[in-house]
Amino acid sequence: MSMMQHYRGMLAQEKRIEAFRRAIHAVVRPGDRVLEVGTGLGTFAFFAADAGAGRVWAVDGTPIVHVAKAIGVVNGYADRIEFLRGWIPRLTIPERCDVVIFEDFAPRLLDAGNVRLLETLLRDYAVGEVRTVPCRARLMLAPIRSDRVRRAVLSFADLDTEVVYGIDWSPSREYAVNAPVSVDMVSDDLVADPVALGEVRFDRAPDPRAALHGTAEWRMDRAGSIDGLALWFDLELAPGEWLSNAPGAEPGSWGNTVLMADPPLSVGVGEVLRASVGSSASDDGTPGWLAWSLEAGGRTVQGNEFAAAPASLHDLAGLSPDAVPRLGRHGALECDVLSLTDGARTMGEIAEALRGAHPELSSELAQREVLAALQGRVETSIANKV
Ligand SMILES: C[S@@+](CC[C@H](N)C(=O)[O-])C[C@H]1O[C@@H](n2cnc3c(N)ncnc32)[C@H](O)[C@@H]1O
Structure with missing residues (x-):
């Protein structure tokens, strides 16, 4: 596109x-x-x-x-x-x-990036009594029953087997079902009315924990299996002017998030289905991994975004505070470009100096490396008026 x-x-x-x-x-x-x-x-x-x-x-x-x-x-x-x-x-x-x-916004409304952005907007760009559009949002949750959604998440047409092309793919299933993913859902996928999990106002620094934490319960009027939860947000654009992002409402490009129940959870007529959703907080308070659970009649199914990230112990060790990172080739080039950007050299001079340090670069490649390294990193101000 x-x-x-x-x-x-x-x-x-x-x-x-x-x-x-x-x-x-x-x-x-x-x-x-x-x-x-x-x-x-x-x-x-x-x-x-x-x-x-x-x-x-x-x-x-x-x-x-x-x-x-x-x-x-x-x-x-x-x-x-x-x-x-x-x-x-x-x-x-x-x-x-x-x-x-x-x-x-992110499909789950707030991610680490836009929590920080909203805080900065209020602190550095707005007057104390700022008005925002939208002014408020609600995280919404509803249970779903849908083979189509299950197929979209699992990618296999036959939902009863992990054996495709004669190969058993089951070790990859856990990663697929623990990933909160965006799938186009329709209102018929929902098997109960949505419940509001939490609320965020945008004229004050958002509390992502309040928005992304909550429990909901539904008394089911039909027996059947529950494939998971649909998570979306509704926006109050101005007082009283709501824009819903519910499955089927199709207001825009934000999308819905599916939190899978795998295996599906069977629920009997009149039974209560309980769900909880919560996001761990990173050290700086921004939202981290999303976890969810569904429970009915003593049976529980859980999901956790952390389990969706294929990572070996080796990968995790690399993220430990004691690990000593070393720059790869791309990092080294970027580091050189940034240190050559001294407020005096021109773009052409930086590219030439980069070639001096890395003679294997053609002048065209050096120029491209300079552009790539500086993209979005150089001071932009009112001078950037277009
Ligand atoms: C979904 S588009 C919406 C564009 C427009 N508001 C509309 O409704 O057609 C979001 C736009 O926000 C821009 N954007 C997101 N974060 C930004 C930031 N921190 N600074 C500047 N632009 C940003 C993206 O580049 C993108 O063009």
Whole structure:
């Protein structure tokens, strides 16, 4: 898929775009300074300007922002929207904003990267009483029954065997079923009403533990097997304006997550199915491995993301605090480029100096190494206005 197909494709998500348009008009007040992190083709920045913003900072780390700027010029927004290329938090903007728009969430809403990003946005880019779009999210959970989903996770058409092409693949199964994966689900895959696990507000530093921890229970009105849990989030874009990402709602590109029960858990009529989901916390408080369990009638099935990562003891030893890492070839080249980037040398001079240290590089390869090593690492500021 080309970059333009990707971004124009998002314009086809009419339900999502119109919900954001309504929310932005409800939240932005005349004269507001608005920061949109991840502007893509500029859609929400244009809506913010239409809603009366005095100044909009429309930021994206990818070159798509050049196209957004051209669209802004053609549509008469050039005087109110500044398009900037760069990754927040490496990119600085000259003023704190009254409104922050951000929606590049992980399918499970918060991962380590966007927890840190949201903290930084509030601390360094926003006024104390910031308004955000979205303003709130809820993690939702529901049990599923679906051979189609099970096939999507296990990859084999015949769900009763691990023997395919005459080979028994069963040692790989544990890794497959312990991975929380995104699968397109439909509302019929759900066998009970969803339960809200936790809630996150975006106008304060998110507490990922509160969002990604919880228990739910359902009294089942039909007997059958449970294939796992569907996990998704609903967004409150502006007070009262909800956008659901439930299976079948298809609002956009965030997707749902499947947490498998393997083997499936059989549940009788009238029995209570209990589920718990929780994410371990890393040292810095950001969410780590996801673990889940389902229990009914004394039978329990568990899953844990950690068990999905094929790692030998040797790999794990390499991650220990006592291990001594050594730079590989790529790391060494990157290290040289970074130390040659002294604020005085030009790109051409850095590439030449790199060739001096690594004579095996052609000048074209040296230039490519310099570009690759500096991509997203050099200071970007207002000077990066596109
Ligand atoms: C899912 S796209 C949404 C684009 C646009 N808001 C829309 O609805 O069409 C998310 C965009 O956020 C950008 N992005 C994510 N994190 C960012 C960051 N920290 N700084 C700048 N851009 C970021 C990505 O490059 C991507 O273009």
